[in-house]
Amino acid sequence: MIHPPWVRITHWINALAMIVMIGSGWEIYNASPLFPFVFPPAITLGHWLAGALLLHFAAMWILVVNGLVYLILGIVTGRFRSKLFPIRPAALLADTRAALAGKLAYDDLSVYNAVQRLLYLGVIVAGVVIVLSGISIWKPVQLQELTRMFGGYDAARYVHFCAMAAIVGFLVVHVTMALLVPKSLRAMILGR
Numbered sequence: 001m002i003h004p005p006w007v008r009i010t011h012w013i014n015a016l017a018m019i020v021m022i023g024s025g026w027e028i029y030n031a032s033p034l035f036p037f038v039f040p041p042a043i044t045l046g047h048w049l050a051g052a053l054l055l056h057f058a059a060m061w062i063l064v065v066n067g068l069v070y071l072i073l074g075i076v077t078g079r080f081r082s083k084l085f086p087i088r089p090a091a092l093l094a095d096t097r098a099a100l101a102g103k104l105a106y107d108d109l110s111v112y113n114a115v116q117r118l119l120y121l122g123v124i125v126a127g128v129v130i131v132l133s134g135i136s137i138w139k140p141v142q143l144q145e146l147t148r149m150f151g152g153y154d155a156a157r158y159v160h161f162c163a164m165a166a167i168v169g170f171l172v173v174h175v176t177m178a179l180l181v182p183k184s185l186r187a188m189i190l191g192r
């Protein structure tokens, strides 16, 4: 088996929850934009600010509980250690070159190349950052210490936004790769 059931189940729950969080986050953003642009309403979720906040605060529980299950199992089963490490600079360089030349080998889907390792590790860290910055702008009074750690409420909002941008950037590359290498998609659905 390439991916055990707990990886596949938590992966797809996370994908759904992330899409709801991104779409509702964009609608929340539109009510008070941080930058001189808004997201086209056709690609936001929740219809208006209150609806989007409702979605954001509902899906966040799914995202956090599911994310904790994935993180804890990833650590205790040793999956993170064996699949995501080590990440060697030389391997990263070689695999980036091969990827850009379209010459990456995908014979063994159970071994991630250095670029995959770095991107998966990076998106896991971005996930932790977006949750921590999210709860610090959700309860800035009760969680003053946490909010202060981000440099205050306003800074935490920018951190939250940047983490979203990183996750969306990852998602574009990630989904493109999954479609270019369909057997990897099959393995993430069926396990083999």
Ligand code: HEM
Binding pocket: 018, 021, 022, 024, 025, 026, 028, 029, 030, 032, 033, 034, 056, 060, 063, 064, 130, 131, 132, 133, 134, 135, 136, 137, 138, 157, 160, 161, 163, 164, 167
């Ligand atoms: C535990 C998880 C999360 C919590 C508690 C949370 C909380 C919040 C809160 C309270 C706001 C409103 C900020 C304001 O009033 O301006 C917000 C906005 C937003 N959230 Fe989240 N969030 C979480 C996860 C996520 C995730 C996973 C994403 C996307 C990947 C996301 C994307 C956004 C975006 C784009 C905004 C609008 C940014 C802004 O204009 O400030 N959030 N979030």
Ligand code: HEM
Binding pocket: 007, 011, 014, 015, 018, 019, 083, 109, 112, 116, 120, 123, 124, 127, 167, 171, 174, 175, 178, 184, 185, 186, 188
């Ligand atoms: C509809 C959207 C998505 C599709 C089609 C998709 C597809 C896949 C596929 C096919 C794999 C296995 C790929 C491989 O062999 O490298 C995978 C793994 C992974 N995906 Fe996604 N994914 C999606 C959304 C997401 C999202 C939103 C995140 C996180 C923000 C994410 C994070 C990951 C991670 C961390 C792994 C490695 C998991 C592990 O081995 O423990 N994916 N995804």
